[in-house]
Amino acid sequence: MGFPVMVALVVVLGALLVFWARTDRDATSAPRVGDHWHSAYDVYVCDTFRSKIVLETDPNGIHSHGDGLIHIHPFNKLASGRDAVLGEFFAAFGGFIDDQSFMLDTGETVVEGFDCGGEPAVLKVARFDADDLSREPEILTEDLANLRLLKNREAFTIAMVPESVDPPAPRAERLSFLDTVDPNLLQSDSPTLATTTTTAD
Incomplete structure (x- = not known):
């Protein structure tokens, strides 16, 4: 095996090692x-919050x-890791989100461009x-399906609003419930949420 071939082989192996290390880092x-993280979310269309x-x-x-x-x-x-994204949340219930539209669990698809207070609605x-x-x-x-979920206790509003309008924060009851959730009461292999109810004296 000639010297140039050995150099080329070292370069290729080095590149593969860097790629593997980067992929493994992203996955972990x-x-x-x-x-076990939790984030509040809400869906807002024009001027109305939608159901959970x-x-x-x-x-x-x-x-x-x-x-x-x-x-x-x-x-x-x-x-x-990098695959913990908003699109995965939508896909889990059979919906989707892209840069112009989203589909809810009811099957309703909301597409930007409709009239919202005299202006076309855009997805934000x-x-x-x-x-x-x-x-x-x-x-x-942009690239909303790949929007990463970065940490515990974020809050998101998926909104169709005019270009000039910023989405509101999620409703207060969503944020209040976020404060009550105990990860230790959640079974990872079950969709059932166990909650503790506290009553006033």
Whole structure:
């Protein structure tokens, strides 16, 4: 084997090693299999909040329990790290989201462009910090299916609003319920949400 061939082989092996290391790092970045995060969400169309997602199917570990929260506890690598995305949440209940439309668990598809207060509606997703709603939200309009779920206790509003309007924060009851959820009461292999009810004296 000549020297040039050996050099080429070393270069190829080095490139493969870098690719493998990067892929493995992405697959093991948070949220990891075994993590259990919660984020509030709401759906807002023109000037009206929509109902909660109630279908609880979940092949990979990003879903809702019909409670107005996104439960993020990956069962496998398909919903962990860089694959923990908003599109995975929609896909779990049979819906979808792209940069112009989304489909809810009812089968309704909402497509931008309809009249909303005299202006065409556009699809925006607002990312809030549930622990500091005074901070300006991040408003996203592109690559929405791949919007990453970055940490515990985020809050999202998926909205169809005029270009000049920012989405509102999720409703107060969604954020209040987020404060009551105890991850230790959730069974990862079951769609049932166990809750504790406290009554006033």
